[in-house]
Amino acid sequence: xxxxxxxxxxxxxxxxxxxxxxxxxxxxxxxxxxxxxxxxxxxxxxxxxxxxxxxxxxxxxxxxxxxxxxxxxxxxxxxxxxxxxxxxxxxxxxxxxxxxxxxxxxxxxxxxxxxxxxxxxxxxxxxxxx
Numbered sequence: 576x577x578x579x580x581x582x583x584x585x586x587x588x589x590x591x592x593x594x595x596x597x598x599x600x601x602x603x604x605x606x607x608x609x610x611x612x613x614x615x616x617x618x619x620x621x622x623x624x625x626x627x628x629x630x631x632x633x634x635x636x637x638x639x640x641x642x643x644x645x646x647x648x649x650x651x652x653x654x655x656x657x658x659x660x661x662x663x664x665x666x667x668x669x670x671x672x673x674x675x676x677x678x679x680x681x682x683x684x685x686x687x688x689x690x691x692x693x694x695x696x697x698x699x700x701x702x703x704x705x
Contacts, residue, residue, distance in 0.1 A: 580620045587613035599671045600679050607665060611658030615651050622647030 591613055594606025673679045 577620065582615065584613055584616050584620060585618065595597060598681055600673070600681065604665055606668065608658070608662055611654065611662070615654050615658075618647050618650050618654065 587609055591606045591610035594602045594609060597603060597606065669679070672684060676684050678684055
């Protein structure tokens with residue numbers, strides 16, 4: 576069963592990296608979402624995967640090793656919140672950049688950026704446009 580999860584993790588990671596290297600902003604955001612889910616799966620795999628072990632220790636037993644490990648579960652919940660906030664910030668950032676520059680293509684965004692002032696050139700006055 577662990578091999579199936581490892582193959583799924585590898586496939587998700589490969590797809591996420593492919594989407595992140597794309598030249599389209601929506602695909603980049605989807606790649607970021609998929610990367611977050613792949614990391615959550617990796618944390619899940621690092622915990623115990625056996626379904627034969629009960630999640631709670633019966634009353635009266637002192638052996639705590641028989642219970643499920645709560646650390647991966649807590650880490651996954653934290654990672655979900657962080658991933659959601661990162662994706663929300665990225666979407667807002669891309670939307671703002673797209674509306675300010677008038678394009679959603681990263682290459683066109685680079686060309687649409689204002690030129691930097693070269694050394695020795697006087698900066699434009701407040702009323703003037705560059």
